[in-house]
Amino acid sequence: MMSAFSNLLIPAVLFFALGFIARLIKSDLRFPPDLAKILSIYLLVSIGLHGGVELANADLGEALAAVIWALVLGFLLPIIAFGLLLAMRRVEPLDAAAIAAHYGSVSAGTFLTAIAFLSSQGIEYERYPLIMLAVMESPAIVVGLLLASWSRSRAAKANASRTTGTERGQSHLGDILREAFTNGSVVLLIGSMLIGAIANPTAMESLHPFTTDIFMGMLCLFLLEMGLEAGRRFGDFRRVGFALVSFGLVMPLIGGVIGVAVGHLMLGFGVGGTTLVGVLGASASYIAVPPAMRLAVPEANPSLYLTLSLGVTFPFNVVVGIPIYHYLAQLLVGWTWS
Structure with missing residues (x-):
């Protein structure tokens, strides 16, 4: 475990820490809003293209299995989160529903950090988690x-x-469902994946500098901005309360364990791929879900779900969670092969 933690001393994670510390010491370091959006768009397009290229070369049966289990996780995890929140009796049901949606969705930033973590150790991983x-x-x-x-x-x-x-909620349900499936991040990911899957392989090679060579540098900038944002919400912990902070730490562990089990036992991935599925199960969205919840559940308190997903769970996963899920993946893969 100690070696896993030491391997988090990689530029991407250190830039997140730099942004977090910069905000805590009240530095005037700021990102132009448009630049933050451009970084998010670049990362989504890049991982979508990578996923599409892998999908074009993937076994159809294995790809379909990955999609099915992604849907299972996407539907199961928010139900678990909702049940835990109601059992705590600390938030209203509508707040619990909005928070639960965040913990059933995924964090591209956490996923990319996990890729950087695996790459720093030279660990190969299946590409199906990108799908x-x-x-x-x-x-x-x-x-x-x-x-x-x-x-x-x-x-x-x-x-x-x-x-x-x-x-009112019922009359807008159709528009809300449409918003869920046409969300910009979803369109970018799926659209880029389709492009990567159907584009001429030779033409795709010309995008190598864009999708690969500058990827880690752009990820460092993205995590620097995320560190600034997480630091800005650090003071919200007092308003969230100890019980909800505990949920923001426990729920990713539950999702991570379920994801690791799905990654290896159900999909047959190795250590790298199993780690990534664990990260998918553990992460909480802070890009795609908040706008949808603001539109769909205006009664819910945004400070609760934003503080939990971005201020609690994201830093926990980046600093502590990823090595834990990797360690669990090593144990599970080693156990099944022994």
């Missing part, structure tokens, strides 16, 4: 909407005076 990354965005949003609708229905039965709010 799973693109697939897991929307299902959790849909589940979050359904949980919110269920919560509204229960509240309406308990208090007839709230039927107006219920009708």
